[in-house]
Amino acid sequence: MTGRPRLALLLLLLAVWGAGTATATAASAPERGPKLDAKAWIVIDARTGQPLAGHAVNRHLGMASTTKMMTAYLSVRNLPFRKRVKAGKYDPDPAESLMGLEPGQVVSVRDLLYGLMMLSGNDAAVTLAKAVSGSEKKFVRLMNRTARQLGLDDTHYDNPVGLDGPSHYTSAADLAKLGRIVMGMPRLRKIAGSRKAKLTSYRPPVTIETTDSFLRDNGWARGIKTGHTLGTGYTLASDGRRKATELIGAVIGTPTEEARNDETVRLLDWGFDQYTKRVPVKVDKPVAMVPVRYEDQDLPVKSRRRVRIGVRKGESLTVVTDLPGEVEGPIPAGQRIGMATVRLNGEPFARVPLFAGRAVGKPSLIDRLMGNPLWIAGLLVLVLFAILAVLLLVRWRRERNARKRLQKVLRTRQ
Numbered sequence: 110m111t112g113r114p115r116l117a118l119l120l121l122l123l124a125v126w127g128a129g130t131a132t133a134t135a136a137s138a139p140e141r142g143p144k145l146d147a148k149a150w151i152v153i154d155a156r157t158g159q160p161l162a163g164h165a166v167n168r169h170l171g172m173a174s175t176t177k178m179m180t181a182y183l184s185v186r187n188l189p190f191r192k193r194v195k196a197g198k199y200d201p202d203p204a205e206s207l208m209g210l211e212p213g214q215v216v217s218v219r220d221l222l223y224g225l226m227m228l229s230g231n232d233a234a235v236t237l238a239k240a241v242s243g244s245e246k247k248f249v250r251l252m253n254r255t256a257r258q259l260g261l262d263d264t265h266y267d268n269p270v271g272l273d274g275p276s277h278y279t280s281a282a283d284l285a286k287l288g289r290i291v292m293g294m295p296r297l298r299k300i301a302g303s304r305k306a307k308l309t310s311y312r313p314p315v316t317i318e319t320t321d322s323f324l325r326d327n328g329w330a331r332g333i334k335t336g337h338t339l340g341t342g343y344t345l346a347s348d349g350r351r352k353a354t355e356l357i358g359a360v361i362g363t364p365t366e367e368a369r370n371d372e373t374v375r376l377l378d379w380g381f382d383q384y385t386k387r388v389p390v391k392v393d394k395p396v397a398m399v400p401v402r403y404e405d406q407d408l409p410v411k412s413r414r415r416v417r418i419g420v421r422k423g424e425s426l427t428v429v430t431d432l433p434g435e436v437e438g439p440i441p442a443g444q445r446i447g448m449a450t451v452r453l454n455g456e457p458f459a460r461v462p463l464f465a466g467r468a469v470g471k472p473s474l475i476d477r478l479m480g481n482p483l484w485i486a487g488l489l490v491l492v493l494f495a496i497l498a499v500l501l502l503v504r505w506r507r508e509r510n511a512r513k514r515l516q517k518v519l520r521t522r523q
Contacts (some may be wrong), residue, residue, distance in 0.1 A: 143379045144510030145372045148342070148362030149281040155348065155355035156458075158289055166282040167263050170361045173344050174206065174229045174270035175284055178291050179252050184237045190219040193310065194240045199232040199351055200289060200397040205270075206320070208233040217310035224308070226300050227319040231270045238269040246504050252418055259375050261287060265313045273340040284359035288333045288346040292357065312440060323347060330357070335369075344370035349377045350384040354419025374436035380441070384419035389428050389451050390461055391415050396449050397430045402437040409466035410446045416459045418451065427452045430463065438469035 115499060142152065142162025148170055151163035160166070176303045188194075194217075196210040207444045208230025210216065216224075218240070223234040238248035245268065252266040267274030279287075292298045300306075308315045336344035342362040349356055358376045363369040371452040390396055393410035410432065420426050432447035440446075444465045451459045 131196075137166075141197060143375045145360070145376060146368065147360045147372055150358070150360045150372070150376060151281040151378050152356055152358045153283050153285045153289065153417065155289055155292065155357045160285075160287065161356075161383060162283070163281060163378075167279060167280045169263055169278040169459055171273050171277060171338060171341030171344075172264075172271060172279040172284065172361070173273075173338045173341045174271035175279070175334045175336040175344050176269065176277070177225050177229065177234055177267065178287050178334050178346060179255065179266065180234045180237060180248075180269045181222055181297055181300070182223060182294070183241055183248070184218065184290055185253060185294060187241045188218045188237070188323045190217065190222075190296070192218045192240070194218060194221065194236055196232065197239065199235055205231045207231060210236060215310070216308075220308040220310045222297075222300050223303065223306045223317065225435070226332075227303060227306060227318060227321070229318055229335065231239060231272075234270045240429050250386065256283075259287070259290065271336055271338070273338050278466060279361075281359040281361055284344075284346050284361065287360065288348060291333060292331070292348050292355075294467075298332070302330075303333065311465050322366060323373055325394070326370065327374065333357075338365070345369050345373050347373045347377065351381045352384050352419050353388075353417035354381060354384040356380045381419075383421050385421075386417060387420050387426055388415055388417050388448060389426055390459075392426045394429065395466055397432060398461055399432055400435045402435050403472040404438075404469070408440070408446075408469060410463040411466045412461045414461060416451050416461060418453060418458055420453065424454055432463065436469065437472065439471040440465050440469040442466070442468040443493055473522075 116448055142164075145164065147164075149165040149168045151160055151166045153160045182322045189306045193215050196214045196216060198212040199210065201207055206229040208221070208224035208228050210230070210232045216236070218237070221237050224230040225237065233247060238245050242248035242251055248269055249266055252269065254263045256266065261279070262282035263278075264283045264287075265276050265278055267277035291301060302324070305316060305318050305320065308317060319325060321335050323335070323345055324332060327349065329349050331348040331350055333348050342364060343366050344361045345359070347358040347360070349358075355379050358373055358380070360369055360373050360376065363372055370506060390412045392412060392415050395411055396412050398407035399410055399437060401408050418426065429450045429452060431450070436446065442465055445462050447463045449461050449463055450457055
């Protein structure tokens with residue numbers, strides 16, 4: 110065989126082998142999530158931060174008003190909620206979202222945060238930035254320093270508002286990571302998930318409703334922040350809870366608000382489908398049974414709250430109890446007995462106290478005697494000793510009576 114036929118045969122064999130390898134790899138590869146048209150997207154487990162699926166997750170893209178997540182984070186970290194701040198003059202472009210602050214208006218930090226997240230108010234963002242750092246420029250430096258500290262390596266800020274800038278960008282992965290941080294702060298979580306709120310520092314108080322249509326239209330949604338500019342398109346950092354599972358998604362760069370919401374719902378729907386709801390600890394079912402001293406019936410121990418958790422295929426779920434090996438009455442019903450720890454893949458997920466499911470009476474003296482092997486052995490020894498003593502006494506009496514009869518006979522013969 111000449112060189113060229115050999116080369117052709119070798120190439121053919123490599124092609125066949127490569128095709129087979131590709132087929133096997135495709136067959137064994139995990140599902141990569143739904144097909145979306147956004148420029149970049151990701152969905153992560155809110156509990157662990159683990160990504161479930163994504164596309165172009167580290168691509169640098171504009172973030173629009175999802176910028177305000179960092180503005181809110183730094184405001185909560187640096188300002189008391191009750192602090193009152195005077196709004197300065199803000200000159201917006203025609204298309205900007207505003208809270209509607211008037212120059213010189215005094216508003217609480219709490220109300221500014223609601224206006225920032227629910228109304229996406231650029232004027233609220235600038236007011237908070239100046240309250241934290243004294244100027245927008247200093248606040249932007251703080252934003253970028255904080256991004257590095259939080260590990261947001263694909264994020265850079267030019268402003269606290271979200272307007273497009275030459276170096277104002279983030280990635281889907283960073284946006285989801287920041288969303289998880291935001292939703293881990295109880296006060297900010299409440300604000301990010303509010304559909305309606307009352308601004309109490311206004312006179313009279315003013316009620317506002319969220320402009321986040323994703324949050325309004327999906328009862329299971331918990332937040333977080335929308336964004337839109339002509340350069341970036343429509344962007345959404347989302348949070349949802351179903352099947353005892355909380356997921357965080359990020360969708361960047363869709364052409365319309367409707368597409369942004371639809372793709373976010375499809376993304377989170379896919380994510381929730383990866384989980385099964387499990388209830389390892391129930392209120393109406395004993396978590397464990399504890400032996401009761403001096404009783405044949407064990408004591409059921411129960412939790413006063415259930416534990417629900419979403420579990421993915423391949424994950425292990427266990428319940429580990431910390432209980433005494435044996436209990437003794439008196440124990441009233443409801444007395445705390447121990448603890449139960451729910452573990453997912455060996456890591457603690459939840460800890461709940463365990464309580465006596467019924468009352469246990471005080472053992473009687475007979476119960477204690479009968480339940481103590483030493484007492485039983487001692488009692489047997491006493492019984493045996495008593496029997497032996499009686500036998501010896503009977504024998505002694507018989508021998509004594511026999512001697513008396515013998516003496517009587519002898520006296521009679523004499």
